[in-house]
Amino acid sequence: MSKRRDWPLWEVFIRSRRGLSHQHVGSLHAPDAAMALRNARDVYTRRSEGVSIWVVPAAAIVASSPDEKDAFFDPAADKAYRHPTFYDVPAEVQHL
Amino acid sequence: MDEFQTLVDADERIEPRDAMPEAYRRTLIRQIAQHAHSEIIGMQPEGNWISRAPSLRRKAILMAKVQDEAGHGLYLYGAAETLGVDRAELLDLLHEGKQRYSSIFNYPTLTWADMGAIGWLVDGAAIVNQVPICRCSYGPYARAMVRICKEESFHQRQGFEILHTLSRGTAAQHAMAQDAVDRWWWPSLMMFGPPDDQSPNSAQSMAWRIKRFSNDDLRQKFVDMTVPQAEVLGLTLPDPQIRWNAERGHHDFGDIDWSEFFAVLNGNGPCNAVRLERRRRAHEEGAWVREAATAYADKHRRVSSTAGAA
Numbered sequence: 001m002s003k004r005r006d007w008p009l010w011e012v013f014i015r016s017r018r019g020l021s022h023q024h025v026g027s028l029h030a031p032d033a034a035m036a037l038r039n040a041r042d043v044y045t046r047r048s049e050g051v052s053i054w055v056v057p058a059a060a061i062v063a064s065s066p067d068e069k070d071a072f073f074d075p076a077a078d079k080a081y082r083h084p085t086f087y088d089v090p091a092e093v094q095h096l
Numbered sequence: 097m098d099e100f101q102t103l104v105d106a107d108e109r110i111e112p113r114d115a116m117p118e119a120y121r122r123t124l125i126r127q128i129a130q131h132a133h134s135e136i137i138g139m140q141p142e143g144n145w146i147s148r149a150p151s152l153r154r155k156a157i158l159m160a161k162v163q164d165e166a167g168h169g170l171y172l173y174g175a176a177e178t179l180g181v182d183r184a185e186l187l188d189l190l191h192e193g194k195q196r197y198s199s200i201f202n203y204p205t206l207t208w209a210d211m212g213a214i215g216w217l218v219d220g221a222a223i224v225n226q227v228p229i230c231r232c233s234y235g236p237y238a239r240a241m242v243r244i245c246k247e248e249s250f251h252q253r254q255g256f257e258i259l260h261t262l263s264r265g266t267a268a269q270h271a272m273a274q275d276a277v278d279r280w281w282w283p284s285l286m287m288f289g290p291p292d293d294q295s296p297n298s299a300q301s302m303a304w305r306i307k308r309f310s311n312d313d314l315r316q317k318f319v320d321m322t323v324p325q326a327e328v329l330g331l332t333l334p335d336p337q338i339r340w341n342a343e344r345g346h347h348d349f350g351d352i353d354w355s356e357f358f359a360v361l362n363g364n365g366p367c368n369a370v371r372l373e374r375r376r377r378a379h380e381e382g383a384w385v386r387e388a389a390t391a392y393a394d395k396h397r398r399v400s401s402t403a404g405a406a
């Protein structure tokens with residue numbers, strides 16, 4: 001039986017107040033989800049920083065690789081027409 | 097690697113999976129780990145006074161502060177782990193004496209007034225050191241420092257309040273406050289590290305924007321901040337050479353005894369052995385809790401996967 005050196009890693013996300021989305025705040029080690037939530041409450045919301053917590057096993061996160069960032073994000077680079085500032089509008093036009 | 101230095105020079109942040117020089121990674125791991133170790137070892141000198149705090153209010157405050165320091169350790173170990181090390185490994189290195197923590201925690205806390213002097217001077221010096229790290233080039237370290245700095249300001253204020261109260265109390269209380277300041281002043285100045293001309297790694301850390309100000313500049317800033325606060329406290333800083341230098345626009349102060357600093361750094365401070373021994377013992381005595389929690393989690397995973405199959 002292989003012995004783990006430490007509990008699994010969890011990433012912690014907090015909604016600081018109603019109307020805002022959850023934001024990544026840090027990570028912690030915990031044996032299971034329930035303990036991860038409790039520990040997240042104790043370390044990341046000691047001063048009422050949150051009204052809702054998500055904990056996600058770090059191993060479950062799929063990330064884009066920084067090595068492929070040019071090719072991966074390239075398609076957006078030459079499409080300036082997706083931004084409103086791309087368009088010429090006469091100066092006298094309002095509310096547009 | 098040129099892309100790395102371009103990002104750093106542009107004051108952008110380096111994130112965990114970016115390419116980075118191996119020496120940058122190693123330097124950060126060592127610095128963040130040492131910082132994390134300092135936070136958790138730093139719980140001991142103050143933990144020593146929780147049961148003897150003079151009132152329920154002071155006890156609740158001191159517990160909250162010591163709990164914060166545990167949290168700071170957690171944030172920092174988490175930041176170090178993004179560089180590809182395990183927290184368990186770093187704890188081993190601490191326990192084996194192969195990585196350091198701040199020398200300041202190798203001094204004893206002899207009286208209640210030490211809780212005031214630590215909050216005011218030690219946390220105060222830590223804040224001066226740490227605020228610039230909020231803009232450090234490595235993203236996770238910088239973000240951890242933002243959280244930490246927010247919490248530290250309460251630490252410094254509660255320390256100031258303790259000393260302010262004692263200083264205006266009975267003659268014995270005032271003397272106790274003065275004695276604590278006398279003992280903590282010089283070690284606090286040493287927290288900024290050796291003088292610039294004896295700090296060989298500083299230039300590289302500045303180029304990497306891990307460090308933003310030199311040791312001597314930060315020390316000067318701390319002295320300039322602290323002198324007027326001492327006046328408000330009605331306490332004297334134990335250095336007859338402290339005086340305002342209008343030409344420099346800073347306070348002059350006396351020479352630091354660096355032989356004491358290096359002696360403590362090399363293990364010969366009053367409490368080095370006790371601090372490490374207690375840390376090791378706490379870790380060993382907590383092993384059964386960690387194992388039980390793991391066994392419980394494993395059992396529940398088995399039960400729920402069996403239930404799922406049925």
Ligand SMILES: [Fe+2]
Nearest residue numbers: 135164165168
């Ligand atoms: Fe701290």
Ligand SMILES: [Fe+2]
Nearest residue numbers: 165219248251
């Ligand atoms: Fe602190």
